[in-house]
Amino acid sequence: MAAGPVPLLERRLLFVTGKGGVGKTSVASAIGLLAAQRGLRTLVCEVDAKGNLADFFGVGPLRFQPTEVREHLFAMAMDTEESLKEYLRLQLKVPLLAKIGPLASTFDFVANAAPGVKEILTVGKLTYEVRERNYDLVVVDASASGHVVGQLASRVAIGEVVNAGLVGSQTDWMIELLTDPATTGVVVATAPEEMPVTETLELIGRLKDETEIDVAAVVVNRVLPELFGRDEEAIFGTLRADGAAALAGAVGPGATDVLDAADLAVGLRRSRAVHLARLREGLPVGLPVLYVPYLFTRSHGVRATSLIASSLGEELGF
Numbered sequence: 001m002a003a004g005p006v007p008l009l010e011r012r013l014l015f016v017t018g019k020g021g022v023g024k025t026s027v028a029s030a031i032g033l034l035a036a037q038r039g040l041r042t043l044v045c046e047v048d049a050k051g052n053l054a055d056f057f058g059v060g061p062l063r064f065q066p067t068e069v070r071e072h073l074f075a076m077a078m079d080t081e082e083s084l085k086e087y088l089r090l091q092l093k094v095p096l097l098a099k100i101g102p103l104a105s106t107f108d109f110v111a112n113a114a115p116g117v118k119e120i121l122t123v124g125k126l127t128y129e130v131r132e133r134n135y136d137l138v139v140v141d142a143s144a145s146g147h148v149v150g151q152l153a154s155r156v157a158i159g160e161v162v163n164a165g166l167v168g169s170q171t172d173w174m175i176e177l178l179t180d181p182a183t184t185g186v187v188v189a190t191a192p193e194e195m196p197v198t199e200t201l202e203l204i205g206r207l208k209d210e211t212e213i214d215v216a217a218v219v220v221n222r223v224l225p226e227l228f229g230r231d232e233e234a235i236f237g238t239l240r241a242d243g244a245a246a247l248a249g250a251v252g253p254g255a256t257d258v259l260d261a262a263d264l265a266v267g268l269r270r271s272r273a274v275h276l277a278r279l280r281e282g283l284p285v286g287l288p289v290l291y292v293p294y295l296f297t298r299s300h301g302v303r304a305t306s307l308i309a310s311s312l313g314e315e316l317g318f
Contacts, residue, residue, distance in 0.1 A: 005288055008217055008316060009035050011185050013130045013177065015142040015152060015213075018189030019199045023221040023308075026300055027189040027292070028141040029056035030308035036073035037309065038318070040136040045126060046077045047142050053077070058302040074135070080118050083125040090128075120171065123152070127174045130183065145188070145203040152178070152186070152213050178213055185216025190279065192223055192272035201282040208284075217288040219312070220276065224269045224294050290315040 008014070008031070016028035025046075032044035043066055046053035054062045057069040064082040066074040129138050142152075178184050186207060190200040204215055280289065292311045295304055 005286060006182050006185065006214075006216070008185075008187070008288070009038060009040065009137065011183060011216060012136065013126060013138050013140070013184040014187050014216060015140045015185075016187045016189060017142045017145050017203070019191075019196045020144045022189050022191040022196050023292075024144070024189045025051060025053055025056060025141050026304060026308055027187065027219045027221060027312075028139050029053060029305045030292075030312055031187065032073055032075070032137075032139045033057075033070065033305055034309040034313050034316075034318075035137045035139070036070055037313075039072060042073050042137045042139065043129060043135045044073070044075045044139045044141065046075070047122060047140060049077070051077070051141060052300070053141055056300050056302070056305045078122050078125065080121045083121045087121065087124060120174070123178070124171075124174055127177045130177055131173060145199050149203075149206050149210055152207070152211050181214035185214045187216050188218045189221055190218060191221050192275045192279070194275055197275045197279045197282075200279065204283065204287075215284070215287060217290055218279070218283060219290045219292060220279070221292045221308075222294045223276070223291045224272060 014031065016024055016031065018024040018027070029044060032042050035042040044053065046062060053075060054060060057073075057075055059067060059069050059075070062075050062077040064076060064079040066076040069075050126138055126140055129135055188200050188203060190196045200218065204218075207213060207215055283289065290312060292308055292315075295307055297304060297307075
């Protein structure tokens with residue numbers, strides 16, 4: 001086991017997950033971009049067929065074959081059928097494409113009847129890229145927190161499939177990679193709100209109890225900046241006490257709107273600070289927590305990805 005937390009970009013396989021709506025894909029794409037900017041040959045893989053990872057890099061639809069979206073940066077969309085074909089060709093040495101069709105149909109039938117097989121095809125593709133050192137880092141835009149534990153098949157889950165004779169000894173090396181904290185980690189994206197924090201703490205507990213995969217970091221997205229301190233709040237209070245009418249007459253008709261906006265900003269930050277405190281108290285000691293400020297812009301796109309990558313870089317000391 002590692003003596004301490006392994007630096008995020010020194011790992012070679014990162015699964016990014018989190019409650020839907022917290023910016024999981026934003027975080028995954030930003031980590032990929034940051035790694036590429038640091039000179040690492042990086043692959044970002046989208047697991048959800050309904051995902052929109054391509055939008056974060058400003059490119060067309062992604063396919064199973066990786067697309068170079070930036071220098072050192074590649075992106076792909078997972079396709080379990082294509083993953084199976086690649087597995088049959090590389091691992092079982094099936095020589096002819098004509099033979100793959102019937103095998104694929106049979107395997108698909110078995111996969112639907114045996115939970116875990118499709119997950120292994122997904123994870124197997126990603127771990128294969130790591131094992132073959134095709135990339136310095138593979139970043140996975142993984143399933144949402146409610147499903148990712150099954151996707152990150154634990155030693156027991158993989159063992160059950162192996163015992164059924166479906167994949168055989170080919171999973172041994174997958175287990176070694178997945179359970180090596182120097183190689184693989186989970187990044188949990190969250191937001192300073194009640195439900196995301198609750199789900200984050202539950203997910204980290206499940207990952208610890210049900211898998212042997214290390215949690216690399218928690219990324220808290222959409223953290224509001226502290227725009228005003230106590231002194232400014234006191235001034236706002238004094239201005240209000242002097243009377244809205246007098247204030248409007250001296251400054252202009254929009255003066256009270258400015259004070260209302262200031263009060264709203266202070267209130268939102270304080271309400272979120274409570275959830276941040278609960279998150280920090282509930283996390284394992286020593287687990288890195290990275291903060292991404294709220295972007296007062298569109299939630300995704302090339303610019304947003306770049307801004308989040310820059311924020312993560314600052315948090316990581318780059």
